[in-house]
Structure formats: C-alpha cells, structure tokens
Amino acid sequence: MHRARSAALFVLLPTLLAADLNRTRNVILVTADGLRWQELFRGIDPLLAREKSVSMDPASKDADDRRTRYATRESLLPFFWRILAKNGLVLRDINVTNSYRVSYPGYSEILTGRASDDVIKGNDPIQQPNETVLEFLKRKLSLTRDRVALFSSWDHFHYIAEHTPGTIFINAGYQDLPSSPDLSRLQKVTPTPWDEARHDSFTFELALAYLKSAKPRVLFISFDETDDWAHARRYDRVLDMIANFDSFLNRLWTTIQSMPEYRNSTTLIVTSDHGRGSTLADWSSHGSKVAGADKIWLAMMGPDTPAAGELAAHAEQRDITPTMIKLLGLNPSDYKGATGSPIPAAFKP
Numbered sequence: 288m289h290r291a292r293s294a295a296l297f298v299l300l301p302t303l304l305a306a307d308l309n310r311t312r313n314v315i316l317v318t319a320d321g322l323r324w325q326e327l328f329r330g331i332d333p334l335l336a337r338e339k340s341v342s343m344d345p346a347s348k349d350a351d352d353r354r355t356r357y358a359t360r361e362s363l364l365p366f367f368w369r370i371l372a373k374n375g376l377v378l379r380d381i382n383v384t385n386s387y388r389v390s391y392p393g394y395s396e397i398l399t400g401r402a403s404d405d406v407i408k409g410n411d412p413i414q415q416p417n418e419t420v421l422e423f424l425k426r427k428l429s430l431t432r433d434r435v436a437l438f439s440s441w442d443h444f445h446y447i448a449e450h451t452p453g454t455i456f457i458n459a460g461y462q463d464l465p466s467s468p469d470l471s472r473l474q475k476v477t478p479t480p481w482d483e484a485r486h487d488s489f490t491f492e493l494a495l496a497y498l499k500s501a502k503p504r505v506l507f508i509s510f511d512e513t514d515d516w517a518h519a520r521r522y523d524r525v526l527d528m529i530a531n532f533d534s535f536l537n538r539l540w541t542t543i544q545s546m547p548e549y550r551n552s553t554t555l556i557v558t559s560d561h562g563r564g565s566t567l568a569d570w571s572s573h574g575s576k577v578a579g580a581d582k583i584w585l586a587m588m589g590p591d592t593p594a595a596g597e598l599a600a601h602a603e604q605r606d607i608t609p610t611m612i613k614l615l616g617l618n619p620s621d622y623k624g625a626t627g628s629p630i631p632a633a634f635k636p
Contacts, residue, residue, distance in 0.1 A: 310590035311614040312552040314424075315539070316507045316607075318397070319532045320390060320441070321514035321573060322559045324584050326529055327364065328379060331357040335522045338567060349523070357526050364529065366537035367586065371557070375588025376595040376632055383561055383604045388573050388580035390514070393560030393604065394447050398507075400608030400625025412443055418450045420608040423622050424505050424615060425455055432456055436503040438494035440511035441484045448507070456503070458493060461485050467496045480519070484511045487528065491535045495542060502548050505615075510535070517563065517571045540588075554589025554614050558607065585630075589614070593635045602630045 325332050336354050357363040371377070385392040385402040391410045392403035398419040406416045425435040435455040437448050442460025449455055458464055460483060463471035474489040487510040494508045510532055516524035536557065543549040562582040563573040573580040583604060591614060605627030609619035613629040 309614070309616045310552055311554045311616075313504045313506075313549055314554050314556065314611050314614055315505075315543070316397075316556045316558075316611070317536065317539070318394070318507075318509045318557070319513045319529070319559055320509070320511045321517055321561055321563050322529060322532070323563050323565075323570070324379065324582055325565060326360075326526070327367070327584055328360055330359040330361075330363045331526060332522075332570075334567065335570060338522070353523060353526055357530065363526065364533040366533050366540070367557075370540070371536065371555070371586055371588050372596055374594050375555075375586060375592050377584065377586045377597045378600055378602055378630070378632065379584055379597065380599055380601045381558070381583045381585045381604060382601070383581040383583055385604075386575055388561045388575055388577065390441070390560050391443060391447055394444075394509070396604045397558065397560065397607050398448065400605050400619075400622065400627040402605060402626070410443065412446045414446050414452070415448065415450045417624060418622075419448055420611055420622065421505060421507065422449055422451065422454045424612070424617075427617050427621070428504065428615065430504060433501045434503045435505045436494075436497060436501065437507040437509070438490050438497065439507075439509040440487050440490045441509065443483065444509060456497075456501075458497070464493045464497065466500060467493055470496070479512075479515070481515055484515060487512045487531060487535070491538075495539065498539075498542065499546070502546075505611075508535075508539075520571045551590055554587060554592060556585070556587050556607065556611070558585040558604075559583045587633050591635055592633055595632065598632055600630075600632045602632070603627060606630050 331354060361368045383393060385396050387403060387408060389410055392407050395403050395407050399417045406413060421435050433456050437444055437455060437457045439459040444459040445457055448457055461475055470489060470492050474485050479486055512528040513525060516528055543553050561573050562580045564570045564577045565579050569577050608625050609627050609629045610633050612619045612622055619629055
C-alpha cells in the first residue's frame with residue numbers, strides 16, 4: 288500500500304513541481320490590429336513620412352513634428368522598448384499560418400491555436416466554429432463568466448471570441464458597460480468613421496475600469512484603429528494610434544503592478560492579427576495576395592518569462608493559444624484541435 292502511494296507520488300511529482308514553478312495566475316492578451324513590424328521595429332517609415340497621398344501635407348508643421356517625435360522605435364513606443372522588451376521578450380519572426388491574412392482568421396488563429404478552417408474565410412460575422420482558448424480556460428479553471436473578459440473596439444468579437452454565445456464577458460463595438468455610464472454615453476457621441484468600431488481610447492478606458500472592479504483572471508483587449516486609419520491611408524493617424532497604443536500598455540502595466548491581485552503574478556502578451564504590405568502601393572492593405580501580410584510579431588512579460596529582450600526565434604500565430612494554456616498551469620494537449628505548440632522562449636529554463 289505504501290509502495291503504491293509512493294509510486295503514485297513519484298508519477299505526479301514532475302507535474303506538482305511544474306505547477307509550483309509556474310507563478311502566472313493571470314494572463315492579459317492585447318492586440319493592435321494590423322500594426323506593422325516596420326513601425327514597431329524601426330519607428331516612422333521614411334518611405335511614407337513624406338508621401339503626401341498617405342498623410343497630411345508633408346511640408347506642414349504637424350508632419351515635421353511627427354517626423355521628429357516618432358523618428359525611432361523608442362520614441363514611437365517608449366514603454367514597449369524601454370520596459371516591456373527589457374523585462375520580457377520580443378519575437379520578431381512570427382508567421383500567420385492561415386492563408387487569408389485578414390482580421391477574423393487571424394484572431395481565430397490566436398484564440399484557437401489553429402489556422403482558419405473552411406468556415407472562416409474572411410470577416411463575415413459567423414459564429415466561431417471552435418471552442419476558443421478563452422472558453423477553455425474558463426471551463427478548466429472553473430471561472431465565472433465575469434472572470435474571463437474581452438474588450439474590443441470592433442463589434443465582430445461577439446462572433447470571434449466564443450463558440451457558445453454568453454460563455455465569457457464581451458464588450459465590443461459601441462456597447463454600454465453598465466458600471467461605467469459616462470464612458471458608455473461618451474463613446475456614442477464621439478463616433479468614428481466606421482459604424483462597427485469605436486475609438487480605441489474608449490475600449491481601453493472601459494477595459495481598465497472593468498479590470499479594477501471585476502478583476503478577471505483572463506483578459507483580452509483588442510484595439511482597432513492602427514488598422515482602420517491605415518486602410519484610410521492616413522499614415523499620420525496610424526502613427527498617432529501606435530503612440531496611443533503604447534501609452535495604453537504603459538497605463539495597463541502600471542495598474543497591474545499597483546494591484547495585489549495582479550502584481551508579480553500576471554503575464555502580458557502583446558501581438559497583432561496580421562501584417563500588411565511594405566510599399567507605397569500596398570502598405571495600407573493586407574490579405575492573401577499582399578506580400579508581408581503573413582509577418583507579425585509578439586511580445587511577452589511576466590513572472591515565468593525570461594528577460595531575454597529582442598529575439599530572432601521563430602514561432603507561429605497559432606502557438607499563442609497553447610502558450611496561454613501552459614502559462615496558467617494547464618496541459619495544452621487537453622485543448623483539442625490546436626496545431627500550435629507552446630513557445631519555448633516564453634518560459635524561463
């Protein structure tokens with residue numbers, strides 16, 4: 288009898304030790320739609336900075352200010368490069384494996400650990416055909432609906448983020464948050480040019496308010512304007528939205544570190560849904576026929592992630608789901624259908 292118990296303990300020991308070593312209790316995933324690696328790793332693109340057709344008058348004072356203000360990657364994204372990259376890691380070689388290279392397939396790949404199936408071919412509002420990692424984590428960790436939350440500027444996340452509607456907490460598009468009536472009202476009287484997407488600033492403020500009150504263990508915040516303004520060929524606005532995105536990350540991390548429920552027990556994952564072109568003709572576009580639309584990036588910082596800085600290690604978009612599962616102490620193989628694997632560089636040796 289004692290030998291049987293000892294044998295069972297010996298079998299369980301590696302699992303118990305792994306759980307003890309894993310200090311991540313919360314995961315926060317943040318995405319910037321279509322944010323190109325060019326700006327992230329280089330700062331302002333000189334090819335676009337003086338192109339009148341994609342910005343304000345390049346001879347204007349505003350254009351001169353932007354060329355100075357966003358000249359380097361550190362000046363465009365100071366928190367990302369001075370804090371996140373130095374205390375975590377940045378992977379510059381991440382491939383999108385779905386062939387469509389547009390938003391819904393990209394987000395689906397992030398959230399299901401597999402390339403889009405035949406159902407998700409574009410951005411049509413089709414209910415997610417697979418259980419997402421958000422639903423999986425809620426189920427496996429026995430969390431209530433409010434402890435797994437998603438805030439998005441784009442209203443399509445009501446379809447993207449869950450297979451069974453109502454499983455997780457979702458606030459997307461011009462949707463009220465009852466606990467924040469003033470922000471709910473203001474977002475509707477400050478519309479964007481796009482009916483299906485609100486300003487990222489409202490998405491962030493609502494998400495931050497929810498973080499402080501509901502204290503979710505899994506939170507996904509998805510920003511949209513880095514893509515919207517690129518499609519509109521407003522490079523000036525794209526740069527401003529990237530700078531805003533960096534300030535959101537800064538405030539988010541500062542808030543996390545100020546709360547005992549999150550401090551030193553939260554892993555932040557930051558990435559994008561797709562890349563885009565690199566020429567004057569196609570920088571504003573993406574899709575299956577646009578070269579470079581399959582190239583994205585990923586950054587991480589947290590108690591189980593090494594402070595490795597910028598790395599050339601290769602990974603794929605579909606690897607994000609199993610990485611999230613492993614970070615929270617679960618077995619990625621229990622999530623059925625995923626073809627990705629946990630990213631080795633994301634974990635301390």
